[in-house]
Amino acid sequence: MSDVGPALAGMMCPIPIEEYPHVTLAHGGGGRMTQMLVERMFAAAFANAALGEMHDGAVLTLPPGRVAISTDSFVVSPRFFPGGDIGSLAVHGTVNDLAMCAARPIAITAGFVLEEGLAMEELWRIVRSMAAAAAEAQVPVVTGDTKVVDRGKGDGIYINTTGIGVVRDGFDIAPRRARPGDIVLVNGPIAEHGIAILSVREGLEFESPIVSDSAALHGLVGAVLDAAGEAVHVLRDPTRGGVSSAMNEIAQASRFGIRLEETAIPIAEPVRGACEILGLDPLYVANEGKVLVIVAPGRAGAALAALRAHPLGQGAARIGEVVDDHPGRVFMKSRIGGMRVVDMLSGEQLPRIC
Amino acid sequence: MSDVGPALAGMMCPIPIEEYPHVTLAHGGGGRMTQMLVERMFAAAFANAALGEMHDGAVLTLPPGRVAISTDSFVVSPRFFPGGDIGSLAVHGTVNDLAMCAARPIAITAGFVLEEGLAMEELWRIVRSMAAAAAEAQVPVVTGDTKVVDRGKGDGIYINTTGIGVVRDGFDIAPRRARPGDIVLVNGPIAEHGIAILSVREGLEFESPIVSDSAALHGLVGAVLDAAGEAVHVLRDPTRGGVSSAMNEIAQASRFGIRLEETAIPIAEPVRGACEILGLDPLYVANEGKVLVIVAPGRAGAALAALRAHPLGQGAARIGEVVDDHPGRVFMKSRIGGMRVVDMLSGEQLPRIC
Numbered sequence: 001m002s003d004v005g006p007a008l009a010g011m012m013c014p015i016p017i018e019e020y021p022h023v024t025l026a027h028g029g030g031g032r033m034t035q036m037l038v039e040r041m042f043a044a045a046f047a048n049a050a051l052g053e054m055h056d057g058a059v060l061t062l063p064p065g066r067v068a069i070s071t072d073s074f075v076v077s078p079r080f081f082p083g084g085d086i087g088s089l090a091v092h093g094t095v096n097d098l099a100m101c102a103a104r105p106i107a108i109t110a111g112f113v114l115e116e117g118l119a120m121e122e123l124w125r126i127v128r129s130m131a132a133a134a135a136e137a138q139v140p141v142v143t144g145d146t147k148v149v150d151r152g153k154g155d156g157i158y159i160n161t162t163g164i165g166v167v168r169d170g171f172d173i174a175p176r177r178a179r180p181g182d183i184v185l186v187n188g189p190i191a192e193h194g195i196a197i198l199s200v201r202e203g204l205e206f207e208s209p210i211v212s213d214s215a216a217l218h219g220l221v222g223a224v225l226d227a228a229g230e231a232v233h234v235l236r237d238p239t240r241g242g243v244s245s246a247m248n249e250i251a252q253a254s255r256f257g258i259r260l261e262e263t264a265i266p267i268a269e270p271v272r273g274a275c276e277i278l279g280l281d282p283l284y285v286a287n288e289g290k291v292l293v294i295v296a297p298g299r300a301g302a303a304l305a306a307l308r309a310h311p312l313g314q315g316a317a318r319i320g321e322v323v324d325d326h327p328g329r330v331f332m333k334s335r336i337g338g339m340r341v342v343d344m345l346s347g348e349q350l351p352r353i354c
Numbered sequence: 355m356s357d358v359g360p361a362l363a364g365m366m367c368p369i370p371i372e373e374y375p376h377v378t379l380a381h382g383g384g385g386r387m388t389q390m391l392v393e394r395m396f397a398a399a400f401a402n403a404a405l406g407e408m409h410d411g412a413v414l415t416l417p418p419g420r421v422a423i424s425t426d427s428f429v430v431s432p433r434f435f436p437g438g439d440i441g442s443l444a445v446h447g448t449v450n451d452l453a454m455c456a457a458r459p460i461a462i463t464a465g466f467v468l469e470e471g472l473a474m475e476e477l478w479r480i481v482r483s484m485a486a487a488a489a490e491a492q493v494p495v496v497t498g499d500t501k502v503v504d505r506g507k508g509d510g511i512y513i514n515t516t517g518i519g520v521v522r523d524g525f526d527i528a529p530r531r532a533r534p535g536d537i538v539l540v541n542g543p544i545a546e547h548g549i550a551i552l553s554v555r556e557g558l559e560f561e562s563p564i565v566s567d568s569a570a571l572h573g574l575v576g577a578v579l580d581a582a583g584e585a586v587h588v589l590r591d592p593t594r595g596g597v598s599s600a601m602n603e604i605a606q607a608s609r610f611g612i613r614l615e616e617t618a619i620p621i622a623e624p625v626r627g628a629c630e631i632l633g634l635d636p637l638y639v640a641n642e643g644k645v646l647v648i649v650a651p652g653r654a655g656a657a658l659a660a661l662r663a664h665p666l667g668q669g670a671a672r673i674g675e676v677v678d679d680h681p682g683r684v685f686m687k688s689r690i691g692g693m694r695v696v697d698m699l700s701g702e703q704l705p706r707i708c
Binding site: 143237239 | 379380382387410411412413414425428452455467496499501507512516521529594596699700701706
C-alpha cells in the first residue's frame, strides 16, 4: 500500500536537492528553512483546507457523536520493507486504532522527529507514501510538526500520528465487554508484518517474498459493524506483541478466559516456515492489517461472512471463543490435542517492529 | 511549573527500580513489560476514566462547537532546565497551540519515544511533572503510546503531545486576519525559555538564574477573549524562531506589514545581558509562555488591561502595529531611531530548544 497516489506519483522532491541534499538542524529551527520544508513538502503532499491555514493547529467541524482519539509513534527499522514503509504504516496504525473504537476516522496529525543528515529524497519518499496512504484511507493529515535532532540522536525518522474519529452511534466496543460464548474471529493470516520486517533485517530470502499486511482497516470494520451490529463486543488489532498479547489484554479486562484453536489460526506457509527458521511463535509476531473481532455467537456467522466479503478479509477465520474457565487467561488447544497456556510476551521478541 | 501536584508529590517510582533501573527494549515490546510500565506508571500518574479503559484509544463526549487539534513533538536538550522539563513543556506547548486557535483544551495524548537505558527514576520524574502540568492546566492525558528505541538511536526521551479543544463560538482567529491599524501586544518579557535552556547547555551562571517562561496560556487567552471579544484577530505563541518568525508568518499570511517598536519590547535585564554575551538577538529566541495578541485598535486597551490583570501577563506591553506598508514584511523602529527589516530566522540559532 505504499504506492503513491496519482497526484504525487513521479513528482520530484519539491525541495531542491542539489542545494539541500540532507535534512539539517536548521530545518527544525522554526525559521525560513522550516517554513520551506513545511510549505513546499508537507503542505504540498498533504494538501487540504485545514492544513492550508498554516496556523498552530487545525480547526474542524465534526459530525455529531462521541469522539475517539488515539496516538501512536512509529520507530520501525528498517524504514522501508516489503508492503510498506514508516509513512504508510504511520497512517494505517492510527486509522486502525480508531477503527478498534468503532470510530470513523476524520483526521490525523503528523509529528516528525527527523535526524540531521536524513536524505531529503528519502524524506520525500516517506511523505509521499504517507500522503498516498492517507488519500486511500480518505483521512486528511490536518496539522503537523517537525523537529530535527542532531546526528546520532535519532534514526533517520520517527513519526507520531494522532487521529480523531467519530464513534458510531450506539456502539460500546471495549475489551471489558467480552462475554462467555462470544466467538473470536480474525480477518486473515497472522504474523506477516513482523516476519516481513525481520526478513529485511536478517537478510533472509524466501521463494515468495513475505509482505507486510499493513493496511487501513476502517472499511472492513465498518462492514462487520453493519453486518453484526451491537453483537460486536470487542475489536482489537494485534500489533506489537501479536495475537497473544491482544488476547491476554482482553482476557484480563473482561475477567473471562479465551480459548484458541491452534489448527484454526490462519498462517501462510512461508510465514510458518520463517517462524520455524527464526525460532519465533507466530502468536507473538506483530500484525498491521489484522483485526480480532469478538462477537456474540448469534451474529458470528454474519460477522465472518462480512469479513470474507471484503478484500482485506478473504482469509478470515473463526479462531476461538470466550469461556468461563481460567478467568483472565488465554489457552490454546494445540495441533496435537493438548491444552497450553498462551502467556503474554514477556521479553522483547522483535524490537522496533512498528 | 514542574512541581508535582499534591497527589504525586513524593510518590516513589511505581516500577521497582532495583529490578528495572533502566528502560529496556522489552518495555516497548508490547508484552508484559510494556503493560507494567503503562499500568503502574502512566495510568497511575495520568489517572482518568478514559485512560482507565486500556483501549486502543480514548472515547470522549465533547461540548458542542468546532474542534481544534494540534500536535507537537518535544526533543528539548537538556531534559531538565530552570523552570521546567520536557514533561511540563510537552503539556504547555500543546495546550498553548490550542489556545492560539481560541480553543479551550479538552484532552491531550502522550506519545513517548524512550531510549534504551534511560534511568527509570528519570522517566518517573518527567511523567510526574507532566501529570502535574496537566492537572494544573485541567487537561487530562487520555491516551498514550510508548516506544523504546535501541541505545544510540534517541536521546533519553522524546515526547509527542497532541491536543484537542473546542473553539469558542463566534471566533475566527487566524494569521490571515491581521488588519492595518491592529495593535500587537505581548504578555511579558521575551526570550526567557531559550536563554534558560542555553544557560544550562553552556554552563553559564548569572547573578539571578534565568528561568524558562514555560506555562499554560489558555486561562490568560480566555481572559483576553472575554475582554476584547471578536476584535482579537490573531493569537500566536512565539516559540521556535522567536517573535521575529511568528511576526513574519503573520505578515506573510495577512499580506500586510508589521512595525515593531524596539524600545517597547519587554526584555528582562539578565536576559538582555545573556543575549549580548552569547551574540543572540532576543527577537529570535524561543518563548514557551508568551502570546502575541493582534487586536483591533478600539479594543487594544481592554485587551492589554486583561493581560495585565492575569498572573501570566503582568509584564504585558504594546509592541507594534499592523501597517499597510511593506506587505508581508516585518520592520522595527530601533532604539536609536532608524528602521530595520526583521527577517525570519534563516539558519538554526538554537537547536532542540523545545
